[in-house]
Amino acid sequence: MNGQRLFAIMLKELRQLRRDRITLAMIVGIPVLQLVLFGYAINLNVRGLPAVIADQANTAGSRAAVMDMLASGVIAPVADVPTPQQAEALLRQGVASVAVVVPHDFERRLADGREAIQVVVDGSDTVVQSAAAQLAQMPLGASARAARAEPAIAVVAFYNPQRRSALNIVPGLIGVILTMTMVLFTSVAIVRERERGNMELLIATPISRSELIVGKVLPYVAIGLVQTSVVLALGLWLFDVPIRGSVLDVYLAALLLILANLTLGLLISTRAQSQFQAMQMTFFVFLPSILLSGFMFPFAGMPRFAQWIAELLPLTHFLRLIRGIVLRGAALAELWPDAVALLVFTAAMMTFAILRFRKRLD
Template sequence: MKLRRLWAVVLKELRQLRRDRVTLGMILGIPVMQLVLFGFAINTNVRGLSAGIVDEAGTAGSRAVVMDMIATGVIKPVATADTPQELMTLIRRGEIRVGIHVPADFERRRIDGREALQVMVDGSDPAVQGAAAQLAQMPLDGTGNLRRASPSISVVSFYNPERRSAVSIVPGLVGVILTMTMVLFTGVAIVRERERGNMELLIATPLSRAELMVGKVLPYIAIGLVQTTAVLALGLSLFAVPVRGSMFDVYVAAGLLILANLALGLLISTRAQSQFQAMQMTFFVFLPSILLSGFMFPFDGMPRVVQWIAEVLPLTHFLRIIRGVMLRGASLWELWPDVLALAAFTVVMMTLAISRFRKRLD
């Protein structure tokens, strides 16, 4: 092995990296950004759970106890209701994660040592259940002092009382798998045509840019729905994951995520110069989607700024929809903000992809 020839190859690779600005930027950009972002975002201690409150007692003691629960930082009041049934509706819609119900005979229950408060929990997320259980183990007495005896708090977990992780994980896996495959498939679509020399044939066709882009997307919609069916079938047969809502709504939600990811993949494909670059960009999107969407780590435990970033990711909205439909029995109409977010994301990404694509070789 000649060192001179070896050094020539090394210099050649370094020069190629210098010309490849995308790869050069990712060498330092990916680790720095992800270290800073995930270091602040990933927090297993759930805080600031959105909560609704029904105080039927209306006494000074009940108000003080509720205020002390809020002071722990575990819950954050975002809604009020008149009845426990209204709290259940808010939980089903995903508007709150925890409901605090103070019965009318709160003072009598506290004196008698009976359960004086009820904490209603969205059990579709095990992390929320754990945070609520921890809150119930350290009730406050209404004076700002922690006491473990009075009043007694009961925790009622809905939709997953057994706290089985598979119930929460399997619906999320539908979104994770679709995100990984759909973005990657279309991320290399245009680049592959260019590398294989097929772009000349496409240029010679009378296809418009929009027709070519839409034609690239349509076959993968069917593939994504097949993947969705496979994951749901295995989830039902192996893990007994329930589907409390409409199966039609499940497939509509999956279709919306498929379209969003395909549009994002096409945008990546118009920017990448090689299939390797397209895969790099796909990974750049995929990892934040898993870690920031609420699939692995509780969304409520993230800083507010990170939550704003997560709202841009399609997987964040899909997880809310799929868990709401499958586990809580909600309808798409009740989850319309996230449905609208996915649709808007698809339109924006597809418009950008079509505007960036040019039927030429340079």
């Protein structure tokens, strides 16, 4: 082995890396991204769960008991409603993860040593369910402790009382699979045309930029819906995951995510110079989606700035949609903010992709 020739090859490779800005950024960017995301996203000690309060007693004692619960930091109030039915509706819509219900006879229940407060938890997220269970052991002040021998707070889990992990994971897997496949498929679409020499043929045709971009997207829409059907069928067959909401709403939500991911993949494709670069950039998008969306780790446990980043990711909004429809039986119309967010993301990415695409070789 000749050392001079070996050194020349090494020097050539380093120069090539210097010209390849995307790969060069990945060398530093991926370790930094993993460290930051894992460091902030992995937090199972959940605090600040959004809670709706339904204090029907509205006495000094009931208000003090609710304040004691809020002081624990486990829950944070997002709304006050007069009835338990309204509180349940906010749970179904995903506005709150916890509902604190204080009955009219709060004082009498305390005096009799009975359960005086009911904490209703969105059990579709098992981590949230475990965090909210801490409230059952809370003291409600000196007067309450003197009036009872048993805990006065009852925690009830809606939608997943058995705490089955499959009910939480399987619907989320639809989003993870669609994110990985749809972005990857389309991120190499335009690049593949250049590398195979097909772009020369397309240049000679009267096809417009918009027609080419939309034509690239549409076949993968059908593929994404097939993947959704496969996951739903296997989830029902293997893990007994029910679909409590409308099947049509499930497919509409999946369609919104498919379109968002396809347009994101197309934007990556217009930026990448090779299929390898396209796959690198796809990984750069996929990793934050998995860690920050709430699929692996609870969204409420992340710091505020990480939640802001997560709001920019399509998977975050889809997880809220699919879990709300499949597990809580919510209608897509009730979850409209996340549906609108996916539509806005799709429109923005499609516009950027069309503007960046040029039907030429240079």
